[in-house]
Amino acid sequence: MVTEGDATIALAARLMDLLHGASTTTTYKYALLLALIDLCQENVGRRDGPTGSVTTRQVAERVVELYWPQTKQHVRTGKVLRQLSGPKRSIPDLVAEHRGRAPRQATTPHRARLADAAAFEDLIDEVEWVLIRYPIPLLQRLGGEDLAVLYSIRWREDPARGPVRRYQAALRERGTAAGGFDNRLCFLPDVEVRLAALSGLLRPLIRREWTRFVAQCNGDKIEDLEVFLFEPQREDLSACRAPLIELQQGRCFYCDERLNTAVDVDHFLPWSRCGDDGLHNLVAAHARCNNQKSDHLAASAHLSAWRERATKRSGDLVEIARQTATPFHADRSVRLARSMYGGIPAGAPLWKLRDEFEHADRARLVEALGEDAA
Ligand SMILES: [Zn+2]
Structure with a gap:
Protein backbone atom coordinates (compact mmCIF):
# COMPACT_ATOMS: atom_id res chain seq x y z
CA MET A 1 0.00 0.00 0.00
CA VAL A 2 1.29 3.44 -0.91
CA THR A 3 0.74 5.89 1.94
CA GLU A 4 0.37 9.65 1.58
CA GLY A 5 3.83 9.98 3.11
CA ASP A 6 5.32 7.67 0.47
CA ALA A 7 3.59 9.62 -2.31
CA THR A 8 4.92 12.93 -0.96
CA ILE A 9 8.46 11.57 -0.75
CA ALA A 10 8.14 10.16 -4.27
CA LEU A 11 7.14 13.62 -5.53
CA ALA A 12 10.18 15.14 -3.79
CA ALA A 13 12.42 12.60 -5.51
CA ARG A 14 10.95 13.38 -8.97
CA LEU A 15 11.44 17.10 -8.36
CA MET A 16 15.07 16.46 -7.45
CA ASP A 17 15.43 14.62 -10.79
CA LEU A 18 14.04 17.66 -12.58
CA LEU A 19 16.26 20.08 -10.67
CA HIS A 20 19.45 18.12 -11.26
CA GLY A 21 18.73 16.22 -14.44
CA ALA A 22 18.09 18.61 -17.25
CA SER A 23 20.80 20.98 -18.41
CA THR A 24 20.06 24.56 -17.49
CA THR A 25 20.87 27.80 -19.22
CA THR A 26 18.86 30.08 -16.91
CA THR A 27 17.52 30.26 -13.36
CA TYR A 28 13.93 30.12 -14.63
CA LYS A 29 13.14 26.64 -13.38
CA TYR A 30 14.16 27.58 -9.85
CA ALA A 31 12.00 30.71 -9.96
CA LEU A 32 9.07 28.77 -11.41
CA LEU A 33 9.28 26.04 -8.78
CA LEU A 34 9.52 28.52 -5.91
CA ALA A 35 6.58 30.48 -7.33
CA LEU A 36 4.51 27.28 -7.56
CA ILE A 37 5.39 26.34 -3.96
CA ASP A 38 4.33 29.83 -2.80
CA LEU A 39 1.04 29.61 -4.67
CA CYS A 40 0.31 26.05 -3.51
CA GLN A 41 0.95 27.01 0.11
CA GLU A 42 -1.55 29.80 -0.28
CA ASN A 43 -4.08 27.62 -2.12
CA VAL A 44 -3.95 24.92 0.54
CA GLY A 45 -4.88 27.54 3.16
CA ARG A 46 -8.14 28.47 1.41
CA ARG A 47 -11.19 27.88 3.54
CA ASP A 48 -12.88 25.92 0.78
CA GLY A 49 -9.75 23.93 -0.09
CA PRO A 50 -7.16 24.12 -2.88
CA THR A 51 -8.27 25.47 -6.24
CA GLY A 52 -6.64 22.76 -8.35
CA SER A 53 -4.92 25.25 -10.62
CA VAL A 54 -3.00 28.51 -10.85
CA THR A 55 -2.75 30.90 -13.78
CA THR A 56 0.27 32.00 -15.77
CA ARG A 57 -0.54 35.53 -14.58
CA GLN A 58 -0.25 34.54 -10.92
CA VAL A 59 3.00 32.75 -11.63
CA ALA A 60 4.39 35.76 -13.52
CA GLU A 61 3.59 38.07 -10.60
CA ARG A 62 5.33 35.77 -8.12
CA VAL A 63 8.33 35.35 -10.43
CA VAL A 64 8.71 39.14 -10.70
CA GLU A 65 8.57 39.39 -6.90
CA LEU A 66 11.31 36.76 -6.62
CA TYR A 67 13.62 38.39 -9.17
CA TRP A 68 12.98 41.98 -8.12
CA PRO A 69 15.44 42.23 -5.18
CA GLN A 70 18.00 40.24 -7.16
CA THR A 71 18.16 42.89 -9.86
CA LYS A 72 19.65 45.54 -7.65
CA GLN A 73 23.18 46.40 -8.66
CA HIS A 74 25.44 44.15 -6.69
CA VAL A 75 27.69 46.23 -4.41
CA ARG A 76 30.88 44.46 -5.37
CA THR A 77 30.41 44.09 -9.11
CA GLY A 78 28.40 47.32 -9.57
CA LYS A 79 26.27 45.41 -12.07
CA VAL A 80 23.08 43.42 -12.19
CA LEU A 81 24.11 39.78 -11.79
CA ARG A 82 23.69 37.59 -14.85
CA GLN A 83 21.25 34.71 -14.65
CA LEU A 84 21.48 33.38 -18.18
CA SER A 85 24.41 31.69 -19.84
CA GLY A 86 24.19 33.33 -23.26
CA PRO A 87 23.68 36.75 -24.80
CA LYS A 88 19.87 36.91 -24.75
CA ARG A 89 17.75 39.15 -22.57
CA SER A 90 16.44 37.28 -19.56
CA ILE A 91 13.57 37.87 -17.12
CA PRO A 92 15.98 39.54 -14.65
CA ASP A 93 17.06 41.86 -17.50
CA LEU A 94 13.41 42.78 -18.13
CA VAL A 95 12.93 43.47 -14.42
CA ALA A 96 16.17 45.46 -14.20
CA GLU A 97 15.21 47.55 -17.25
CA HIS A 98 11.84 48.29 -15.69
CA ARG A 99 13.53 49.31 -12.45
CA GLY A 100 15.86 51.54 -14.44
CA ARG A 101 12.91 53.44 -15.95
CA ALA A 102 10.81 53.58 -12.76
CA PRO A 103 11.01 56.45 -10.26
CA ARG A 104 13.57 56.14 -7.46
CA GLN A 105 11.00 55.37 -4.80
CA ALA A 106 9.84 52.28 -6.71
CA THR A 107 12.06 49.96 -4.68
CA THR A 108 9.58 47.06 -4.48
CA PRO A 109 7.14 45.57 -7.02
CA HIS A 110 4.29 47.01 -4.96
CA ARG A 111 5.78 50.51 -5.10
CA ALA A 112 6.52 50.17 -8.81
CA ARG A 113 2.88 49.27 -9.42
CA LEU A 114 1.75 52.26 -7.37
CA ALA A 115 4.11 54.53 -9.33
CA ASP A 116 2.92 53.40 -12.78
CA ALA A 117 0.35 50.62 -12.92
CA ALA A 118 0.24 50.42 -16.72
CA ALA A 119 4.02 50.12 -17.11
CA PHE A 120 4.11 47.48 -14.39
CA GLU A 121 1.42 45.45 -16.18
CA ASP A 122 3.53 45.68 -19.36
CA LEU A 123 6.38 44.08 -17.43
CA ILE A 124 4.10 41.30 -16.15
CA ASP A 125 2.89 40.74 -19.76
CA GLU A 126 6.45 40.28 -20.97
CA VAL A 127 7.48 38.01 -18.11
CA GLU A 128 4.31 35.94 -18.49
CA TRP A 129 5.07 35.47 -22.19
CA VAL A 130 8.61 34.23 -21.44
CA LEU A 131 7.21 31.80 -18.85
CA ILE A 132 4.59 30.50 -21.29
CA ARG A 133 7.24 29.88 -23.92
CA TYR A 134 10.06 28.31 -21.94
CA PRO A 135 10.02 27.19 -18.34
CA ILE A 136 6.37 26.19 -17.92
CA PRO A 137 6.35 23.67 -20.83
CA LEU A 138 9.98 22.65 -20.21
CA LEU A 139 10.17 22.26 -16.42
CA GLN A 140 8.85 18.70 -16.36
CA ARG A 141 10.84 17.49 -19.36
CA LEU A 142 13.73 15.13 -18.87
CA GLY A 143 15.60 13.41 -21.68
CA GLY A 144 12.94 14.36 -24.23
CA GLU A 145 10.17 12.86 -22.11
CA ASP A 146 7.47 14.84 -20.32
CA LEU A 147 7.35 13.50 -16.75
CA ALA A 148 4.21 15.53 -15.90
CA VAL A 149 4.70 15.20 -12.16
CA LEU A 150 3.15 18.53 -11.17
CA TYR A 151 0.69 19.97 -13.69
CA SER A 152 -0.80 19.80 -17.14
CA ILE A 153 -1.20 22.71 -19.56
CA ARG A 154 -3.36 23.27 -22.63
CA TRP A 155 -0.82 24.85 -24.92
CA ARG A 156 1.99 23.28 -26.90
CA GLU A 157 5.61 24.24 -26.92
CA ASP A 158 6.27 27.27 -29.07
CA PRO A 159 2.79 28.83 -28.83
CA ALA A 160 1.83 31.67 -31.16
CA ARG A 161 2.12 35.18 -29.74
CA GLY A 162 -1.22 36.37 -31.15
CA PRO A 163 -3.66 34.46 -28.90
CA VAL A 164 -1.53 35.23 -25.83
CA ARG A 165 -1.50 38.91 -26.74
CA ARG A 166 -5.30 38.90 -27.15
CA TYR A 167 -5.72 37.07 -23.85
CA GLN A 168 -3.49 39.61 -22.07
CA ALA A 169 -5.41 42.52 -23.59
CA ALA A 170 -8.74 40.98 -22.46
CA LEU A 171 -7.38 40.41 -18.98
CA ARG A 172 -6.30 44.02 -18.67
CA GLU A 173 -9.41 45.54 -20.23
CA ARG A 174 -12.13 43.34 -18.82
CA GLY A 175 -10.42 41.41 -16.03
CA THR A 176 -11.31 38.11 -17.65
CA ALA A 177 -9.03 35.60 -19.28
CA ALA A 178 -10.56 35.51 -22.75
CA GLY A 179 -8.91 35.57 -26.16
CA GLY A 180 -8.35 31.94 -26.98
CA PHE A 181 -5.58 31.16 -24.54
CA ASP A 182 -6.15 28.90 -21.52
CA ASN A 183 -3.81 30.34 -18.91
CA ARG A 184 -4.14 27.58 -16.32
CA LEU A 185 -1.58 25.18 -14.94
CA CYS A 186 -3.83 22.35 -13.70
CA PHE A 187 -2.26 20.44 -10.85
CA LEU A 188 -2.29 16.67 -10.72
CA PRO A 189 -4.34 15.25 -7.82
CA ASP A 190 -2.96 16.12 -4.38
CA VAL A 191 0.06 17.97 -5.80
CA GLU A 192 -0.87 21.26 -4.10
CA VAL A 193 -1.03 19.65 -0.65
CA ARG A 194 2.19 17.72 -1.25
CA LEU A 195 4.13 20.72 -2.55
CA ALA A 196 2.98 22.76 0.43
CA ALA A 197 4.03 19.94 2.76
CA LEU A 198 7.45 19.79 1.09
CA SER A 199 7.96 23.55 1.19
CA GLY A 200 10.32 23.49 4.18
CA LEU A 201 12.56 20.90 2.49
CA LEU A 202 12.46 22.20 -1.06
CA ARG A 203 12.93 25.92 -0.49
CA PRO A 204 16.49 25.77 0.87
CA LEU A 205 17.49 23.20 -1.76
CA ILE A 206 16.14 25.30 -4.63
CA ARG A 207 17.76 28.45 -3.26
CA ARG A 208 21.10 26.67 -3.01
CA GLU A 209 20.90 25.41 -6.61
CA TRP A 210 19.82 28.86 -7.81
CA THR A 211 22.73 30.49 -5.95
CA ARG A 212 25.18 27.99 -7.42
CA PHE A 213 23.97 28.75 -10.93
CA VAL A 214 24.26 32.53 -10.45
CA ALA A 215 27.76 32.06 -9.06
CA GLN A 216 28.72 30.11 -12.20
CA CYS A 217 27.27 32.77 -14.51
CA ASN A 218 29.15 35.58 -12.79
CA GLY A 219 32.64 34.22 -12.72
CA ASP A 220 34.51 34.51 -9.48
CA LYS A 221 33.21 33.80 -6.05
CA ILE A 222 30.77 36.34 -4.66
CA GLU A 223 30.53 36.45 -0.91
CA ASP A 224 27.13 36.15 0.75
CA LEU A 225 25.51 35.58 -2.63
CA GLU A 226 22.63 33.56 -1.16
CA VAL A 227 21.91 36.35 1.32
CA PHE A 228 21.96 38.93 -1.49
CA LEU A 229 19.58 36.87 -3.61
CA PHE A 230 17.08 35.71 -1.00
CA GLU A 231 17.11 37.69 2.24
CA PRO A 232 14.36 40.28 2.79
CA GLN A 233 15.36 43.84 1.96
CA ARG A 234 15.82 45.54 5.31
ZN1 LIG B 1 10.94 41.09 23.00
Missing part, protein backbone atom coordinates in the same frame (compact mmCIF):
# COMPACT_ATOMS: atom_id res chain seq x y z
CA GLU A 235 15.64 49.05 3.86
CA ASP A 236 12.19 48.37 2.42
CA LEU A 237 10.93 47.37 5.86
CA SER A 238 12.41 50.27 7.80
CA ALA A 239 9.54 52.64 6.95
CA CYS A 240 7.19 50.35 8.89
CA ARG A 241 9.23 50.35 12.08
CA ALA A 242 7.97 53.55 13.74
CA PRO A 243 4.26 53.05 12.93
CA LEU A 244 4.36 49.43 14.10
CA ILE A 245 6.03 50.45 17.37
CA GLU A 246 3.27 53.01 17.86
CA LEU A 247 0.58 50.45 17.05
CA GLN A 248 2.06 48.10 19.66
CA GLN A 249 2.28 50.97 22.17
CA GLY A 250 6.04 50.69 22.38
CA ARG A 251 6.02 47.02 23.37
CA CYS A 252 7.61 43.99 21.77
CA PHE A 253 5.11 41.79 19.95
CA TYR A 254 6.56 38.64 21.51
CA CYS A 255 7.73 39.36 25.07
CA ASP A 256 5.51 42.42 25.69
CA GLU A 257 8.41 44.28 27.33
CA ARG A 258 9.25 47.86 26.36
CA LEU A 259 11.09 48.21 23.10
CA ASN A 260 14.49 49.86 23.31
CA THR A 261 16.75 51.07 20.52
CA ALA A 262 17.38 47.68 18.90
CA VAL A 263 14.02 47.10 17.22
CA ASP A 264 13.53 44.79 14.27
CA VAL A 265 10.62 44.54 11.89
CA ASP A 266 9.98 40.80 11.96
CA HIS A 267 8.05 38.61 9.54
CA PHE A 268 5.59 36.82 11.82
CA LEU A 269 5.32 33.95 9.33
CA PRO A 270 9.03 33.48 8.69
CA TRP A 271 10.17 35.03 5.42
CA SER A 272 12.29 32.00 4.60
CA ARG A 273 9.21 29.78 4.77
CA CYS A 274 6.74 31.77 2.70
CA GLY A 275 8.13 35.09 1.42
CA ASP A 276 5.09 37.03 2.64
CA ASP A 277 6.06 40.72 2.69
CA GLY A 278 2.58 42.11 3.38
CA LEU A 279 2.07 44.48 6.28
CA HIS A 280 -0.24 41.97 7.91
CA ASN A 281 2.78 39.73 8.38
CA LEU A 282 5.02 42.39 9.98
CA VAL A 283 5.48 42.99 13.70
CA ALA A 284 7.93 45.09 15.74
CA ALA A 285 10.12 43.10 18.10
CA HIS A 286 13.34 43.34 20.08
CA ALA A 287 16.24 42.39 17.85
CA ARG A 288 17.07 39.69 20.42
CA CYS A 289 13.53 38.24 20.33
CA ASN A 290 13.63 38.26 16.53
CA ASN A 291 16.99 36.46 16.55
CA GLN A 292 15.78 33.87 19.01
CA LYS A 293 12.64 33.25 17.00
CA SER A 294 14.79 32.93 13.89
CA ASP A 295 13.01 30.83 11.21
CA HIS A 296 10.70 29.05 13.66
CA LEU A 297 6.94 29.30 13.63
CA ALA A 298 5.67 31.18 16.69
CA ALA A 299 3.73 29.45 19.48
CA SER A 300 -0.07 29.36 19.71
CA ALA A 301 -0.33 32.36 22.08
CA HIS A 302 1.57 34.53 19.56
CA LEU A 303 -0.57 33.19 16.72
CA SER A 304 -3.67 34.09 18.68
CA ALA A 305 -2.37 37.64 19.31
CA TRP A 306 -1.50 37.99 15.62
CA ARG A 307 -5.01 36.97 14.55
CA GLU A 308 -6.55 39.28 17.13
CA ARG A 309 -4.48 42.21 15.92
CA ALA A 310 -5.66 41.51 12.38
CA THR A 311 -9.29 41.75 13.44
CA LYS A 312 -9.20 44.55 15.98
CA ARG A 313 -6.59 46.78 14.34
CA SER A 314 -7.46 46.15 10.73
CA GLY A 315 -8.12 49.84 10.00
CA ASP A 316 -4.78 50.90 11.50
CA LEU A 317 -2.95 48.22 9.55
CA VAL A 318 -4.50 49.37 6.28
CA GLU A 319 -3.52 52.94 7.07
CA ILE A 320 0.10 52.02 7.89
CA ALA A 321 0.30 50.03 4.67
CA ARG A 322 -0.95 53.02 2.72
CA GLN A 323 1.43 55.49 4.39
CA THR A 324 4.49 53.28 3.96
CA ALA A 325 3.62 51.91 0.49
CA THR A 326 3.76 48.38 1.86
CA PRO A 327 1.64 45.66 0.26
CA PHE A 328 -1.47 44.68 2.17
CA HIS A 329 -2.99 41.30 1.43
CA ALA A 330 -4.63 40.09 4.62
CA ASP A 331 -6.32 37.14 2.92
CA ARG A 332 -3.07 35.81 1.56
CA SER A 333 -1.35 36.08 4.96
CA VAL A 334 -4.20 34.28 6.70
CA ARG A 335 -4.24 31.52 4.07
CA LEU A 336 -0.51 31.07 4.50
CA ALA A 337 -0.90 30.87 8.29
CA ARG A 338 -3.66 28.29 7.92
CA SER A 339 -1.58 26.23 5.52
CA MET A 340 1.67 26.46 7.49
CA TYR A 341 0.19 25.78 10.92
CA GLY A 342 -2.21 23.20 9.51
CA GLY A 343 0.65 21.31 7.86
CA ILE A 344 2.94 20.88 10.85
CA PRO A 345 3.00 17.50 12.54
CA ALA A 346 1.64 17.22 16.08
CA GLY A 347 4.41 17.80 18.61
CA ALA A 348 6.56 19.96 16.29
CA PRO A 349 8.39 22.72 18.18
CA LEU A 350 6.87 26.20 18.14
CA TRP A 351 8.86 29.11 19.52
CA LYS A 352 7.56 30.73 22.72
CA LEU A 353 10.26 33.00 24.13
CA ARG A 354 14.02 32.98 24.56
CA ASP A 355 14.99 29.32 24.16
CA GLU A 356 11.56 27.95 25.12
CA PHE A 357 9.38 25.97 22.74
CA GLU A 358 5.96 24.37 22.98
CA HIS A 359 4.81 21.23 21.21
CA ALA A 360 2.32 21.89 18.44
CA ASP A 361 -1.19 20.92 19.50
CA ARG A 362 -3.79 20.79 16.74
CA ALA A 363 -6.79 21.88 18.84
CA ARG A 364 -4.91 24.81 20.32
CA LEU A 365 -3.71 25.99 16.92
CA VAL A 366 -7.19 25.80 15.41
CA GLU A 367 -8.45 27.91 18.29
CA ALA A 368 -5.55 30.36 17.93
CA LEU A 369 -6.35 30.76 14.24
CA GLY A 370 -9.83 31.76 15.36
CA GLU A 371 -11.58 29.06 13.38
CA ASP A 372 -14.14 26.37 14.00
CA ALA A 373 -12.68 22.93 14.52
CA ALA A 374 -14.64 21.86 11.44
